[in-house]
Amino acid sequence: MSQQVQGVVSRAEGAPVEVTTIVVPDPGPGEAVVRIQTCGVCHTDMHYRDGGINDEYPFLLGHEAAGVVESVGDGVTNVGPGDFVVLNWRAVCGECRACRRGRLEYCFDTHNAEQKMTLEDGTELEPALGIGAFAEKTLVASGQCTKVDPSASPAAAGLLGCGIMAGIGAAVNTGRVGRGDSVAVIGCGGVGNAAVAGARLAGAARIIGVDLDPRKLEWARGFGATHTVDARNNDPVEAIRELTGGFGADVVIEAVGTPKTYEQAFYARDLAGTVVLVGVPTPDMRIELPLLDVFGRGGALKSSWYGDCLPSRDFPVLTDLYTQGRLDLDGFVTEEIGIGDVEEAFARMERGDVLRSVVRL
Template identity: 70%
Template sequence: MSQTVRGVISRAKGEPVEIVDVVIPDPGPGEVVVDIIACGVCHTDLTYREGGINDEYPFLLGHEASGTVEAIGEGVVNVEVGDFVILNWRAVCGQCRACKRGRPQLCFNTHNAKQKMTLTDGTELTPALGVGAFADKTLVAEGQCTKVDPEADPAVAGLLGCGVMAGIGAAINTGAVTRDDTVAVIGCGGVGDAAIAGAALVGAKRIIAVDMDNQKLNWAREFGATHTINAKEFDVAGIDVVTAIQDLTDGNGADVVIDAVGRPETWKQAFYARDLAGTVVLVGVPTPDMKLEMPLVDFFSRGGSLKSSWYGDCLPERDFPTLISLYLQGRLPLEKFVSERIGLDGIEDAFHKMHAGEVLRSVVIL
């Protein structure tokens, strides 16, 4: 039998979110109902509200979540009722050409629950990133649930569901940062700081944080940045970011430069601030209208790699349990990403704080 719970939706572009009644169907084959415990407020949720993803309103927002499995559908074998899980938006299919070539983290056919959650009048909801976790409960595909150690703080664990995993994975999985590497991270919000934490975890010898906000640079130091560059101050002083990064890396540039902003100007900084055979990782999300214009000879004259990192090239079943274990051992300070804990009625205010750079993550506690 279906059940009705509270949920936060966006009805139209730019309008404040609303708390409404949401109907959750019983799980069908391959589906799971999860009782949500905590869900982070991610910039992607704000992008949905602003129409930056698509126009399939109303959206059921929220996706960086953890919770407990309440019910499972026919054929579900990887989780059981009562399991503590982190939700993800990449349920790999196992059958596409990427999966069959042993690259499931690049799955071309990730999927979500087939049934729709609705308003009480039958209006179908579009769950953010196929999750929809600003709600007491949500319906997802089995592959969107990853069982982890229940000793983890739910508010911390859920953040691996999107931004924190994207940043850590950009450094470790995509950038392949290793011991003694020099790393520069441009943009020190949640994703950038997670990239810094990932680089520190694997032993990078020098981690350079770049931002225009001193508060964000202070946060970056807490996650392991060894040097910081305020891009605004360097511009005023007549020294550009590229030169500043080169000066901190023996004139060579960094082995790995991670662009956590996703704008043409920051990508160019990343490109020119890397060593001749260095790696650029784009993890910040550009908008469709952005264009990049550069001399083609500059690409020819440098080796290395230019990579895009989608969800940190993660495989949830591989990465989530490991990162939670490192967090519980005190080796990965995931708890520092939680700036405040709020209720469902605090989401609109959390959007404003996030946009103003006042928080790394506000986390909704259900």
């Protein structure tokens, strides 16, 4: 039987979000209902509210979540009632050309729940990134549920569901940071600082955080940056070269997503170095680089989507590193808030006051 719960809905472009009653159906084949414990407030949710993703209103927001499986539909074997899970937005199909090549992290046909959650009047909701977790309960495809150590704090573990995984994965999976490497991270918000933490986990010898905001640079030092560059007063390219013997960093991770910062990343890397773009640009952005420089500097220019992660592989490992005290996920949780405080949390996020606000349900 379907259930009525409270959830955060965006009804129109730019309009304040609201808490309202939503209807969650029983799980069908391959689906699961998850009782949400915590959900991080991510920039992507604000982009949904503001029409930056698409115009398929109303949206059920929230996607960076942890919770407990309440029920599952027919054919579900990967999780069961009572399992503590982190939700992900890339449930791999196992059948597309990427999956058949054994590269599941690049699955081209990821899927979500078939059924729709609705408002009380039957209006179908579009769940953010196929999850919709600013809600007491949500319906997802069972493949969107990844079991992790239940002793982990839900507020911390849930952040692996999006931004933190994107940043750590940009360093570890996409950038292939190795022991002794030099790494520069341009943009030290949530994703950028996760990249700093990932570079530290990978054994980088020199980690340089770059930002315009002194608070974010202080956060970067806390997550493992050995050096920081205040881009208000210093040219980032020159500063990174100076800190790397005049050569540039082995890996430069661009976590802003603008042409200017991407160009800085391109010229701040060493010969044969790697640039990783994990910051999300807008559709209108363009960049122009001398093709001879692209050719002559060698190396690799990469884009990192969701940190090139495979949730079933990466979430449990990172959760274990957290419970062992080797990965400070708690440090990303700036505040815990209620379900009615999401709109105010968006404003704090825009001002740069927080790394993550986390809704506790």
